[in-house]
Amino acid sequence: MIFHSILWASKTASRHPFRDNIDSMIHEVIPVGPLQCNCSVIGDETTHEAMVIDPGDDIENVLQILSQHNLKVKHIIVTHAHIDHVGGAMRLKRLTGAPVLLNQNDQALLKMLDTQAAWLGMESPGQVTIDQELKDGDKLQAGNISATVIHTPGHTEGSVCLYVEAQQKLIAGDTLFMGSIGRTDLPGGSYEKIMDSLHGRVLALPDETEVTPGHGPITYIGVERESNPFLAK
Numbered sequence: 001m002i003f004h005s006i007l008w009a010s011k012t013a014s015r016h017p018f019r020d021n022i023d024s025m026i027h028e029v030i031p032v033g034p035l036q037c038n039c040s041v042i043g044d045e046t047t048h049e050a051m052v053i054d055p056g057d058d059i060e061n062v063l064q065i066l067s068q069h070n071l072k073v074k075h076i077i078v079t080h081a082h083i084d085h086v087g088g089a090m091r092l093k094r095l096t097g098a099p100v101l102l103n104q105n106d107q108a109l110l111k112m113l114d115t116q117a118a119w120l121g122m123e124s125p126g127q128v129t130i131d132q133e134l135k136d137g138d139k140l141q142a143g144n145i146s147a148t149v150i151h152t153p154g155h156t157e158g159s160v161c162l163y164v165e166a167q168q169k170l171i172a173g174d175t176l177f178m179g180s181i182g183r184t185d186l187p188g189g190s191y192e193k194i195m196d197s198l199h200g201r202v203l204a205l206p207d208e209t210e211v212t213p214g215h216g217p218i219t220y221i222g223v224e225r226e227s228n229p230f231l232a233k
């Protein structure tokens with residue numbers, strides 16, 4: 001099947017497999033921390049402005065990628081307030097001066113980081129404070145890159161996806177995975193809401209959209225629409 005053969009090959013390809021004429025954008029995915037959260041670094045090759053999404057841990061690896069591409073961080077975006085996605089945000093903020101952005105509906109979870117750390121037997125990262133609220137439809141800019149916030153509650157109340165339309169890329173947080181969806185049995189989770197978010201918002205995107213989930217391999221909307229057992233009609 002064409003989607004699957006492209007899927008594996010594209011993991012390391014810098015160009016979009018469906019279109020040759022998309023301007024190149026730096027997109028590095030760094031699995032961080034014990035739960036291997038996919039931290040994305042997105043950067044404009046011309047202006048060297050960047051966004052970091054979900055700096056859960058291993059900030060030295062994130063900094064290494066930033067310096068390798070000579071990138072300056074404009075926004076630190078957190079898709080949701082689970083510790084594996086937000087744990088390194090304050091450290092990255094201290095080191096780069098960039099603001100931390102999160103949806104307001106995850107503030108309660110953000111205040112529970114000590115509890116979350118205890119569940120996982122991890123050290124608490126301490127208090128995380130938000131500089132700017134992420135709302136549905138917000139456009140975030142880094143150089144010529146524009147990313148749109150899509151509020152996708154379900155895994156948590158404040159879960160968001162980030163859509164870079166010009167690049168046909170979606171950073172999905174823990175809402176959609178290859179062959180799976182985000183769990184909804186943790187505090188703030190709702191199976192009904194994640195289904196509404198997936199069918200109403202995420203699957204509304206074109207099949208060609210490349211999806212970087214919060215954990216695990218990259219996939220495509222078309223692949224998940226066709227083969228994800230949780231999305232079967």
Ligand SMILES: [Zn+2]
Nearest residue numbers: 080082155174
């Ligand atoms: Zn999560």
